[in-house]
Amino acid sequence: MQRPSFPRTSCRAVLTASLCFGFVAAIGGFENASAQNPNLKRFQQQQKQLQRQMEQRLKEAAANQPDLPADPQLLSLHKEYIAKAEKLASEYERKKQYDNAREVYEAMVRLVPNYAEGEAGVQRMLQMQTMKDRKIAQVSAAGSWQDSGAKLQKGMPVHVEVKGTWKVVLETGPEGVQIPDDQKLPDSRIKLGALIGVIADSSGDLDKQKPFLIRAGDDFVADRTGHLFLRMYDVDPTDNQGEMLVLIQSTFGN
Numbered sequence: 419m420q421r422p423s424f425p426r427t428s429c430r431a432v433l434t435a436s437l438c439f440g441f442v443a444a445i446g447g448f449e450n451a452s453a454q455n456p457n458l459k460r461f462q463q464q465q466k467q468l469q470r471q472m473e474q475r476l477k478e479a480a481a482n483q484p485d486l487p488a489d490p491q492l493l494s495l496h497k498e499y500i501a502k503a504e505k506l507a508s509e510y511e512r513k514k515q516y517d518n519a520r521e522v523y524e525a526m527v528r529l530v531p532n533y534a535e536g537e538a539g540v541q542r543m544l545q546m547q548t549m550k551d552r553k554i555a556q557v558s559a560a561g562s563w564q565d566s567g568a569k570l571q572k573g574m575p576v577h578v579e580v581k582g583t584w585k586v587v588l589e590t591g592p593e594g595v596q597i598p599d600d601q602k603l604p605d606s607r608i609k610l611g612a613l614i615g616v617i618a619d620s621s622g623d624l625d626k627q628k629p630f631l632i633r634a635g636d637d638f639v640a641d642r643t644g645h646l647f648l649r650m651y652d653v654d655p656t657d658n659q660g661e662m663l664v665l666i667q668s669t670f671g672n
Contacts, residue, residue, distance in 0.1 A: 496530060562649055576638050578666055611651065
């Protein structure tokens with residue numbers, strides 16, 4: 419069966435696209451901390467695993483590619499689809515919706531084997547999705563939930579480094595301080611004065627999400643898309659002192 423004269427290129431360039439972040443911290447002390455922290459090795463392993471998953475998806479797509487139709491009219495429909503798909507993918511790219519753009523490019527590759535623009539689009543989106551985004555958040559001990567300014571994306575790895583000290587100030591009588599039931603956290607690792615985070619769509623969504631512990635050198639995968647909010651875990655933080663600087667490295671959304 420003769421194929422149409424779509425531009426062709428090797429899938430190898432796509433399948434060997436590098437997805438490793440190769441983190442280099444942007445600010446002072448964070449640079450040495452990131453370079454020396456053994457947890458970065460685990461984070462890089464997560465990136466390699468993500469690379470293998472992406473490569474496997476492309477291999478499966480290549481293996482399942484159908485032959486193009488010989489019928490001229492049906493082939494014309496294929497070309498019409500490709501033209502509209504390219505326009506849609508470009509629009510997603512322009513809006514920085516890289517997940518959506520990659521999905522369209524992958525569909526193009528499945529429908530039209532070895533289509534150069536589709537393969538190049540997949541490679542470009544993989545590279546865009548693994549760009550190093552960094553944000554430094556200053557977290558006051560005396561504040562409630564504070565927006566870090568980083569919008570995490572569901573399924574994307576996140577690495578954090580923390581610098582600084584703060585003081586928990588408690589004034590109490592002989593009865594001590596009782597933490598209200600509605601402020602107790604289910605995670606036993608979270609102690610009074612610990613740095614905690616939550617991923618929420620907005621400040622009004624904070625109470626609906628589950629807080630988690632933030633430690634220096636932590637690596638985790640965002641379980642949802644939303645802004646990362648940070649604070650000290652305390653019943654009443656208003657009398658606390660000090661601050662933490664938190665470096666957040668991931669692929670941020672808009």
